Amino acid sequence: MPSDQASEKADVLIIGAGAAGAAIAWRLAETRMRIVCLEQGGWMDPAQYPSTRNDWEMERFGPFGLSPNGRGRREDYPVNDEASPIKISNFNAVGGSTILYAAHFPRLHPSDFRVKSLDGVADDWPIDYATLEPYYDENARMMGVAGLAGDPAYPPKEPTLPPVPLGKLGETLARGFDRLGWHWWPSDSAIATREHAGRAPCINLGPCIMGCAQGAKGSTDVTYWPAAVRAGVELRTHCRVREISVGPDGMADGAIYVDEKGVEHRQEAEIVIVACNGVGTPRLLLNSKSKHFPDGLANSSGLVGRNLMFHPYGMVTGIFEEPLEGYKGPTGCSIISQEFYETDPSRGFVRGYSFEMLRGMGPVSTALFGLSGGRIPFGAGHHEAYARLHDRTAGMVIICEDLPEEHNRVVLDPELTDADGIPAPRIEYTLSENSRRMLDHSVERGKEVLAAAGAVDFAVDAPLAPAGWHLMGTARMGTDPERSVVNDWGRSHDVKNLFIVDGSVFVTSGGVNPTNTIQALALYVADRIQKNLTTLFD
Amino acid sequence: MTTPDHPTFVALLDTLVPPHLEHGLAGAGGLGLGARIAERAAGLLPVLDPVIAELERHEFAALDAAGRDRVVKELDPELAGLVGGLVFQTFVSYYEHPAVVVALGLEARPPHPEGYPLEEGDLSSLEKVRQRGPLYRTA
Numbered sequence: 001m002p003s004d005q006a007s008e009k010a011d012v013l014i015i016g017a018g019a020a021g022a023a024i025a026w027r028l029a030e031t032r033m034r035i036v037c038l039e040q041g042g043w044m045d046p047a048q049y050p051s052t053r054n055d056w057e058m059e060r061f062g063p064f065g066l067s068p069n070g071r072g073r074r075e076d077y078p079v080n081d082e083a084s085p086i087k088i089s090n091f092n093a094v095g096g097s098t099i100l101y102a103a104h105f106p107r108l109h110p111s112d113f114r115v116k117s118l119d120g121v122a123d124d125w126p127i128d129y130a131t132l133e134p135y136y137d138e139n140a141r142m143m144g145v146a147g148l149a150g151d152p153a154y155p156p157k158e159p160t161l162p163p164v165p166l167g168k169l170g171e172t173l174a175r176g177f178d179r180l181g182w183h184w185w186p187s188d189s190a191i192a193t194r195e196h197a198g199r200a201p202c203i204n205l206g207p208c209i210m211g212c213a214q215g216a217k218g219s220t221d222v223t224y225w226p227a228a229v230r231a232g233v234e235l236r237t238h239c240r241v242r243e244i245s246v247g248p249d250g251m252a253d254g255a256i257y258v259d260e261k262g263v264e265h266r267q268e269a270e271i272v273i274v275a276c277n278g279v280g281t282p283r284l285l286l287n288s289k290s291k292h293f294p295d296g297l298a299n300s301s302g303l304v305g306r307n308l309m310f311h312p313y314g315m316v317t318g319i320f321e322e323p324l325e326g327y328k329g330p331t332g333c334s335i336i337s338q339e340f341y342e343t344d345p346s347r348g349f350v351r352g353y354s355f356e357m358l359r360g361m362g363p364v365s366t367a368l369f370g371l372s373g374g375r376i377p378f379g380a381g382h383h384e385a386y387a388r389l390h391d392r393t394a395g396m397v398i399i400c401e402d403l404p405e406e407h408n409r410v411v412l413d414p415e416l417t418d419a420d421g422i423p424a425p426r427i428e429y430t431l432s433e434n435s436r437r438m439l440d441h442s443v444e445r446g447k448e449v450l451a452a453a454g455a456v457d458f459a460v461d462a463p464l465a466p467a468g469w470h471l472m473g474t475a476r477m478g479t480d481p482e483r484s485v486v487n488d489w490g491r492s493h494d495v496k497n498l499f500i501v502d503g504s505v506f507v508t509s510g511g512v513n514p515t516n517t518i519q520a521l522a523l524y525v526a527d528r529i530q531k532n533l534t535t536l537f538d
Numbered sequence: 539m540t541t542p543d544h545p546t547f548v549a550l551l552d553t554l555v556p557p558h559l560e561h562g563l564a565g566a567g568g569l570g571l572g573a574r575i576a577e578r579a580a581g582l583l584p585v586l587d588p589v590i591a592e593l594e595r596h597e598f599a600a601l602d603a604a605g606r607d608r609v610v611k612e613l614d615p616e617l618a619g620l621v622g623g624l625v626f627q628t629f630v631s632y633y634e635h636p637a638v639v640v641a642l643g644l645e646a647r648p649p650h651p652e653g654y655p656l657e658e659g660d661l662s663s664l665e666k667v668r669q670r671g672p673l674y675r676t677a
């Protein structure tokens with residue numbers, strides 16, 4: 001039992017202060033309801049981010065690493081991902097995984113919501129592109145999205161800010177696409193290319209994926225959260241939710257959480273919103289067993305944790321003969337290509353993928369890339385080999401659509417726990433034949449375009465093991481309570497005052513980074529909650 | 539006991555990343571990287587004791603560069619495995635060193651707060667991309 005008295009009851013309790021939790025907190029603040037958000041991490045201090053230090057490149061092996069298993073931060077929970085070729089990457093703090101994300105910020109396409117109707121696979125979403133369009137626009141204003149209007153791969157959309165500069169590297173790669181006559185476009189990027197809403201403009205530091213010391217990257221600790229807190233949302237940090245509690249009527253009535261000293265507390269609430277991401281959310285629901293819900297909360301369908309989708313990533317690094325100035329500029333944001341996005345059955349797989357161009361490498365990363373790939377020896381010939389790679393690499397990642405399969409899932413590990421003794425998640429995932437074929441196709445096309453841009457050699461890594469950063473599908477949305485966990489506006493079929501707003505609710509994954517859609521969904525759910533307040537629990 | 543300034547250890551570092559004559563740079567040993575490596579990977583140096591003992595058997599520090607290179611490359615697999623960890627740390631410490639960074643034509647400073655200028659780039663060829671018309675399927 002909790003060790004202290006219940007805190008004053010909240011109207012809305014949000015669990016998780018990442019991309020989705022921040023957006024819904026801000027959007028609901030205008031209702032003047034009492035909103036409390038519990039977040040297991042703390043506020044980050046941008047002055048401590050690696051790019052402020054000379055040894056910044058090595059921090060990716062330490063406290064700013066991708067895997068929660070190797071960072072040594074108390075606020076992380078371990079994830080047993082041994083049974084998956086793709087490993088979990090996340091971050092646990094105010095801002096959630098957006099602290100580390102690359103801020104590549106595309107939308108889903110209209111066809112992504114209709115995969116069953118168009119391609120005969122998986123399921124259609126219960127909502128469509130048009131439903132989310134106004135929320136994508138609102139999110140673009142709040143997150144500060146840089147880009148260029150007119151991309152023929154999308155219905156018309158207006159970015160808020162001018163595009164991220166191509167630099168020499170981006171321009172070199174763009175010429176490769178031009179030579180092949182393939183689609184490319186400056187990426188939509190949640191990066192303030194001009195001063196925006198109090199955020200300083202991007203100065204091309206490079207390592208966005210270790211936190212942005214400039215505050216130009218749209219992580220939600222610098223976008224939604226300051227506005228939400230100003231509007232009255234109470235954000236309680238270092239509070240790890242152990243379980244969502246349920247009243248005698250089977251409705252959620254709050255949460256039990258542990259503070260950083262290990263002391264248990266209880267927060268009561270009228271409405272509970274879960275925003276812990278595609279792994280954290282099923283973990284919490286599965287940990288919330290009760291008399292009413294012996295298999296975990298909101299799990300009468302048995303689908304909580306199932307249908308886990310990543311985007312299987314391929315990475316192709318091209319080696320060029322000319323310097324590319326690749327250490328400058330946002331790591332993951334320059335140009336995108338969606339030449340192979342829509343289904344073409346002649347390719348041997350359904351659905352498709354995006355190419356996301358990366359920048360180059362710093363001096364240490366170059367050395368380690370050369371060492372691990374056998375391109376830079378120690379001893380004789382070292383300097384000559386290093387010179388062939390120094391500032392001459394350009395990377396691209398390929399984001400393949402992953403289709404939902406029930407056997408890919410998040411379960412509770414029978415032994416592993418976090419620092420508070422709460423059962424940790426285990427991942428069971430295999431790569432489908434469709435994904436494998438798509439990866440093979442995309443890697444070959446990737447090499448082709450890099451060669452057209454002037455690359456003389458390539459390094460390939462596919463599937464990219466640490467790329468479990470897009471976490472989707474584990475509490476899917478749908479109209480049928482037997483085939484889905486939440487309805488078409490994020491409300492649990494089983495528990496009428498429980499909402500889920502992160503990537504868990506995705507029905508399919510599309511072939512683009514998900515965060516823009518996750519946040520658009522959160523804003524949309526907030527809007528529906530607001531409009532339906534009087535009949536919310538009917 | 540392997541210490542950062544043990545002559546055989548310093549010679550080993552110089553063998554892993556040799557002096558760069560063109561850049562006028564000392565090797566990893568000459569740059570004194572042993573101390574940095576010991577600081578960064580505290581457990582590594584003691585593990586290297588058997589490697590250093592084996593190298594000393596060959597009077598490693600007195601050999602010329604080619605001789606040292608050969609001895610290290612011919613170490614038996616177990617000792618070579620131990621050297622692997624040192625190679626990683628030596629590369630990291632070497633390419634972080636300000637003198638090396640400058641010799642590579644870069645500025646020896648962290649990215650923040652100065653940042654870097656970046657060319658906008660030529661977007662004119664996008665007109666052709668646009669002319670292809672919509673690529674997306676209407677659902």
Ligand SMILES: Cc1cc2nc3c(=O)[nH]c(=O)nc-3n(C[C@H](O)[C@H](O)[C@H](O)COP(=O)(O)OP(=O)(O)OC[C@H]3O[C@@H](n4cnc5c(N)ncnc54)[C@H](O)[C@@H]3O)c2cc1C
Pocket residue numbers: 015016017018019020021038039040041066089090091092093094095096097098100101102103104105106209239240241242275276277278280281284332469470471501502503513514515516518
């Ligand atoms: C290295 C990296 C690069 C990425 N690049 C991109 C990119 O370029 N574009 C893109 O679209 N996406 C990218 N992503 C993914 C993106 O970060 C996520 O899609 C997004 O952050 C998910 O939002 P979320 O709110 O669902 O979860 P998160 O942002 O992960 O937030 C969940 C929050 O919930 C908290 N939480 C979890 N469990 C509990 C609990 N029991 N109690 C209290 N708090 C809890 C966590 O601490 C965390 O802060 C990247 C991710 C990583 C790691």
